[in-house]
Amino acid sequence: MTDTALTSTPPKEPRRSYARLAADESREDYSLRYAPHAFRRWSPGSVAGTALGGIAYLADFAIGASIVFAYGFTSGAAAILAAAVVIFLTGIPIARACATYGLDMDLVTRGAGFGYFGSTLTSLIYASFTFIFFALEGSIMAQAMHQAFGLPVQLGYLLTTLIVIPVVFRGMGALAKVQAWTQPVWLVGLALPFLVLAFEAPGAWGDFTRFGGTDGAGSGFSWIGFGFGTGIALSLIAQIGEQADYLRFMPAETPANRRRRRLAVLAAGPGWVVIGAAKQLGGAFLAFAALEAVGKTHALEPIAPQVEALRPWLGGFALPAAALFVIVSQIKINVTNAYSGSLSWSNFFSRVTHRHPGRVWYIFLNLAIALTLMELDMFAMLGRLLGFYSNVGIAWIAAVAADLVINKRLGLSPPYIEFKRAYLYAVNPAGFGAMVIASTVSILAFSGLFGTYAEAFSTFIAAGLALLLCPLIAWATGGKYYLARPNTVSGPDAEVADVTATHTCAVCETAYELPDIADCPAWSGPVCSLCCSLDATCGDVCRKTPGAGPVALPTPSVRPV
Numbered sequence: 145m146t147d148t149a150l151t152s153t154p155p156k157e158p159r160r161s162y163a164r165l166a167a168d169e170s171r172e173d174y175s176l177r178y179a180p181h182a183f184r185r186w187s188p189g190s191v192a193g194t195a196l197g198g199i200a201y202l203a204d205f206a207i208g209a210s211i212v213f214a215y216g217f218t219s220g221a222a223a224i225l226a227a228a229v230v231i232f233l234t235g236i237p238i239a240r241a242c243a244t245y246g247l248d249m250d251l252v253t254r255g256a257g258f259g260y261f262g263s264t265l266t267s268l269i270y271a272s273f274t275f276i277f278f279a280l281e282g283s284i285m286a287q288a289m290h291q292a293f294g295l296p297v298q299l300g301y302l303l304t305t306l307i308v309i310p311v312v313f314r315g316m317g318a319l320a321k322v323q324a325w326t327q328p329v330w331l332v333g334l335a336l337p338f339l340v341l342a343f344e345a346p347g348a349w350g351d352f353t354r355f356g357g358t359d360g361a362g363s364g365f366s367w368i369g370f371g372f373g374t375g376i377a378l379s380l381i382a383q384i385g386e387q388a389d390y391l392r393f394m395p396a397e398t399p400a401n402r403r404r405r406r407l408a409v410l411a412a413g414p415g416w417v418v419i420g421a422a423k424q425l426g427g428a429f430l431a432f433a434a435l436e437a438v439g440k441t442h443a444l445e446p447i448a449p450q451v452e453a454l455r456p457w458l459g460g461f462a463l464p465a466a467a468l469f470v471i472v473s474q475i476k477i478n479v480t481n482a483y484s485g486s487l488s489w490s491n492f493f494s495r496v497t498h499r500h501p502g503r504v505w506y507i508f509l510n511l512a513i514a515l516t517l518m519e520l521d522m523f524a525m526l527g528r529l530l531g532f533y534s535n536v537g538i539a540w541i542a543a544v545a546a547d548l549v550i551n552k553r554l555g556l557s558p559p560y561i562e563f564k565r566a567y568l569y570a571v572n573p574a575g576f577g578a579m580v581i582a583s584t585v586s587i588l589a590f591s592g593l594f595g596t597y598a599e600a601f602s603t604f605i606a607a608g609l610a611l612l613l614c615p616l617i618a619w620a621t622g623g624k625y626y627l628a629r630p631n632t633v634s635g636p637d638a639e640v641a642d643v644t645a646t647h648t649c650a651v652c653e654t655a656y657e658l659p660d661i662a663d664c665p666a667w668s669g670p671v672c673s674l675c676c677s678l679d680a681t682c683g684d685v686c687r688k689t690p691g692a693g694p695v696a697l698p699t700p701s702v703r704p705v
Contacts, residue, residue, distance in 0.1 A: 151422045165456045175403035176494055176674050179246035180657040181644045186393055188401060188408035190320060195390035195412035200330050201477030204420050205427025205446040211376055214430035215369030216357040220427060223373025228421035232414040234541050235384040237548035239413020240310035242388035245561045249385035250491040252402035257547040257575020260568040267492040268539050274485035275384040275510050278478050281515035285344050285474035288387055288447040292467030296335025301518040305511050312482040312507050316393060319479055326472050333469030337430055346457045348518060352432045358440050371600030378603045379530035382537040386484045387413050446470060485510030498680040535606050539583035542610035556618040557626050560636050564673045566616045566662035566686050572625040574618040628687040632694040634658040645700035651675035663695035670697050
């Protein structure tokens with residue numbers, strides 16, 4: 145783009161009107177925007193319940209089993225717990241930021257050290273997380289339908305893909321209902337196999353703690369096994385992004401809801417990994433208990449251990465009962481995977497193409513990629529694929545966490561999250577540079593270039609470099625690349641009496657709350673964040689032309705109480 149001269153009248157291009165699906169926020173869910181207070185109509189408990197409903201997935205069972213089978217109980221359990229600690233600690237500041245500012249993971253990443261276009265790469269990383277895990281969860285569901293109903297696995301892949309579309313199409317309202325309605329069935333199905341084993345095989349857990357794995361790792365502790373196992377478990381670190389997609393709808397904190405809200409943010413944000421780690425250990429235990437009966441290959445598929453655990457009590461009904469649990473679990477997580485993927489692809493393509501047809505269209509893109517991965521039998525490559533992915537994912541999440549915890553407290557970055565194009569540089573080297581360097585070095589280590597120990601601990605290298613480099617680069621650059629110009633509408637230095645007050649966008653002529661508004665020299669008035677993102681003709685005059693701002697805006701409208 146080229147700079148344009150500052151004029152006192154708006155450009156002659158016609159004003160923007162969005163496609164019907166993009167304009168319908170009941171489906172769109174403010175996918176590329178700040179979630180306004182007027183839309184955050186759910187209680188803290190409802191938001192937390194919906195977010196936690198999405199972690200019903202059984203990939204944890206398969207991941208935990210694959211770690212313990214490969215490296216033994218001692219090293220595997222230590223790896224699972226260590227990864228959980230890392231995920232929990234990095235998730236705390238991210239969850240708080242998303243809930244406080246009403247932003248999804250992509251928008252937080254923009255303002256937390258990556259810049260407007262710098263976060264485009266992380267949108268792809270996040271999108272890949274959603275379709276990789278959709279494919280993994282879909283494979284587990286297809287296996288269950290094949291065993292229970294004889295449905296060919298390839299048809300099962302297609303069915304698991306199509307079944308989520310009606311729910312994801314309708315957005316947050318439908319997602320909340322599905323998670324609430326299916327929760328009782330899921331809880332019973334989760335607890336029952338362990339209850340059966342507690343009565344029917346009380347010594348199984350003791351035997352499990354002495355399990356040396358199926359690959360000859362031995363029952364003792366191994367640093368190599370611990371490192372590799374932690375890397376596999378850390379592939380789930382980007383799950384905080386899916387939690388954030390719900391946390392942005394958390395209502396504002398008030399004296400009346402402060403305790404409940406903070407507990408809800410902690411539980412639904414980083415708290416997911418507490419349940420996740422327990423499921424990984426539990427899944428490994430069920431797989432171990434079924435190993436002799438079904439063999440290693442089937443023991444790694446969650447449906448078979450479920451059936452074997454339930455058989456003493458349910459007999460011939462064990463298979464349909466286990467299949468019901470697996471299907472419910474996978475629907476609960478895959479509606480979240482598909483929903484979050486549509487948000488991430490929307491963010492990516494809106495910046496690259498300056499167009500936004502609506503979040504719902506990207507559901508089909510995400511599902512098509514996931515279906516392709518399922519047909520390619522990605523389940524067979526689980527360990528290596530997740531180990532590679534975790535190197536990139538942890539570099540991203542650690543860089544964002546470093547900005548929120550270290551840079552902001554040291555004054556190296558602004559005290560708030562700025563996500564609008566009008567105020568951001570294209571790339572901020574603090575977070576973006578830290579992520580690129582950390583992930584590159586860790587991937588080289590993971591490839592074996594620096595030896596076996598570096599290969600095993602490549603994810604720790606990624607995390608350590610990102611945590612170190614993000615504040616170091618911010619300090620070296622003086623924090624220069626966080627803000628291209630001050631936000632005079634809703635920034636920390638703006639006099640804002642009520643953030644729920646609105647301005648009418650000069651482009652789409654729709655009213656939005658102040659945090660979603662920028663002062664625009666090209667349009668000589670207020671523009672919403674999405675119209676700002678999609679404008680391909682302004683030449684970035686607000687950031688490139690000296691003296692282009694700030695623009696005097698009319699008095700905002702206050703919503704009636």
